[in-house]
Amino acid sequence: MDPVHIIGAGVAGLGAAHYLAARGIPSILHETADHYGGRAAAIRQGSHRFEVGGKNFSTAWPRFGALLAEFGISEFEPQHPGFHIVMADRLVALEKSKTLTGDLRLASAIGLRGAFQLRSFLAQARSKAEALNYTAGLIEEVEAEWDHMTIDRHFAPTLVDGPLRLFSIIMGAAEPSELYPSLLMLFASGFGKGQHRAVRGGIGRFHDALAAGKTIRHGSTVRRIHLAGGAVAGLELAEPGGTRRIAASRVISAVPLHVLRQMVDLPAYARVAASAVRYHPLALVNATYDGPVFRDGVHSIMFEPGSILGHCSANRLDQPHHARFTLSGKAAREVLDRPDDWLVEAAEQTFARRMPLRAARQSAHVARHTGGICGYAPYFTKVKRDLLRGVASIEGLEIAGDYLEGHTMEGCLTSAALAVERLLHGGQWRQAA
Ligand SMILES: Cc1cc2nc3c(=O)[nH]c(=O)nc-3n(C[C@H](O)[C@H](O)[C@H](O)COP(=O)(O)OP(=O)(O)OC[C@H]3O[C@@H](n4cnc5c(N)ncnc54)[C@H](O)[C@@H]3O)c2cc1C
Known part of the structure; x- marks a missing residue:
């Protein structure tokens, strides 16, 4: 059987390879770096192995949890029970276990208006928590109600510069003036759900288990996905020995969207959608x-x-x-x-x-x-629909990554599982799209 070519050996790429292998389908991962794990990698330096990006998971994540169980990884370390936020030049404690406004010190730091706004926003997030994700569709209602303005323009300044900035920095490495409320509500709906943990010995153990038995070509940079007659025909690879072209009929892109945009000619509406994602x-x-x-x-x-x-x-x-x-x-x-x-x-x-x-x-x-x-985009559901429709117009191409189902490791795994589904049941999906 022809292998599926996967571009990128981060969580999404490794996850896609794993879900394919579970169905007996071989794959080849092309990875530009000399290690796997991408933005959640663990890097060796002397006697240390540093986690250089993503490392924490929630016990409420079904896919991540299922893989940990499959790999027999069962030793974990608890994560911080809360944060201290610098507000008005002092450290204010925020405990994950408390409803944010139930914390009196925090409530006094953000003031009455801020506390009220935060309480009603969180109540909305909690009441819809189970259905709030980028797969179920409910998020579109939230987008319609909230995404006409960035986060900073919706809320009291004390709230924006304190707890909401905490969320926006963690979620998107961004300021509240750069993110939209739907992403905030997604984050808030999961805040405090399950317990946050890290793998004892580092997230590298998880990647090692995912990568075991997979074919990974390190130092293989994909420059172009070649198309012929509306279908994937091959990949152009830059490797230490030079550039070459290989034949490929099924490809899963598992690189960030800004990298994919440079590799393939998507239809115009999908290019516009891709350019909205920050x-x-x-x-x-x-x-x-x-x-x-x-x-x-x-x-x-x-x-x-x-x-x-x-x-x-x-x-x-x-x-x-x-x-x-x-x-x-x-x-x-x-x-x-x-x-x-x-x-x-x-x-x-x-x-x-x-x-x-x-x-x-x-x-x-x-x-x-x-x-x-x-940092996603305002009205992201439409952006995602256009992206997936554009990709579906190219036979043999699928996409996975942090920009589709949430930018946690769980979101990346979900996007990988869905990409594999679509690739294997392409005809049906293409008709629906
Ligand atoms: C500092 C930081 C902290 C984070 N903390 C958490 C956390 O605690 N918990 C959590 O769940 N998430 C966390 N995240 C988010 C999470 O790490 C990412 O969402 C996830 O790792 C993204 O995985 P990915 O597979 O989509 O992309 P990537 O990890 O970016 O993988 C893409 C891979 O493709 C390779 N590549 C790129 N271009 C090419 C090319 N042309 N050819 C071949 N290969 C290529 C890259 O080298 C990379 O290995 C954090 C992220 C950061 C940056």
């Missing part, structure tokens, strides 16, 4: 110290607007000497092209203004996610 770059610094940098019950800090640090947290609850500094948001984007040392020192200085650093650095690793995190 990705916001960031850098993640993993740094270890000879003593704790977090203390006094603080494990995770969200910084104020204008700061180059979006967020910083202890790598694990019991690892206060290992900090993950995330340089994200508008101010960070201005400095992302500075040298690594500059970024590390600037991150430390910003952090130290909130929590004095009393330990010496032992190691630092900088990962630049120039593609960053997907």
Whole structure:
């Protein structure tokens, strides 16, 4: 049987290969980097294996949970029970287990109007939580009601600069003025649902299990998906030995949308849809110290607007000497092209203004996610419909990735499973589209 060619060995690509293998269908993964895992990779540096992007999962995620069980991975570490947000120059605690407005200290920091707005927004998110996702369709109602304005224009400034900025930085490495409420509501509907955990030993264990037995060609960069008569005909590959063209009739793209746009000629309406989807770059610094940098019950800090640090947290609850500094948001984007040392020192200085650093650095690793995190688009359901219709017009092409079903690892796995379904039952899907 001809293999399915998968472009990209991140969570979505590895997931697609795994779901194909479960049906006895072989695949070849083309991966430009020398490692797999993409934006959720674990990178080796000396004796450390750093998680340089996605690492936390929720026990409420069915696909991720099923794969952990299949792989026999059962040792986990709890994630932070909450955050501290810098508001009006002080650290305000936000506990995940409390309804946000039930937290009196937080309610007093965001004021009556903010607390009321937050309560009603969360109530709406909670009441529809089960059906709120990009597959079920209910999100379209939310988009119609809310997406005419960005988040910052809907809510009180205290709320925007505090808890809502926390969500927008985590969800999209973006400011509230750059994201739309439907994405916020999706996030809020899952907030506090299940428990957030990390894999003991690192997310690399999950990827190792997913990648086992798969054919992965590292250093193989796909430049073009060639089409003939409206169908996939081949791939143009740039490899260490040069550029070559191979025949391929079935391809799953599992690269970010901004990369796919450069590889294939989609119909005009799908190109317009693709250009609406935003990705916001960031850098993640993993740094270890000879003593704790977090203390006094603080494990995770969200910084104020204008700061180059979006967020910083202890790598694990019991690892206060290992900090993950995330340089994200508008101010960070201005400095992302500075040298690594500059970024590390600037991150430390910003952090130290909130929590004095009393330990010496032992190691630092900088990962630049120039593609960053997907911030979706307003009225995303229509955008997605146009994208999928455009892809369906090309026989043998399917898409998976963080820009379709939510930008968590669970969303990537869901998109991979759906891409495999569509690829195998293409005729039906194409008629429906
Ligand atoms: C800092 C950070 C923290 C995050 N935290 C979490 C978290 O805690 N939990 C969570 O669930 N999610 C988290 N996320 C989101 C999650 O990591 C991503 O949504 C997910 O990893 C995206 O996977 P993907 O397979 O869609 O894309 P990618 O991971 O980007 O994979 C695409 C792959 O394609 C390769 N590639 C690109 N171009 C080409 C080409 N031309 N030819 C061949 N290969 C190519 C890339 O090298 C890459 O390996 C985080 C993301 C970031 C950046």
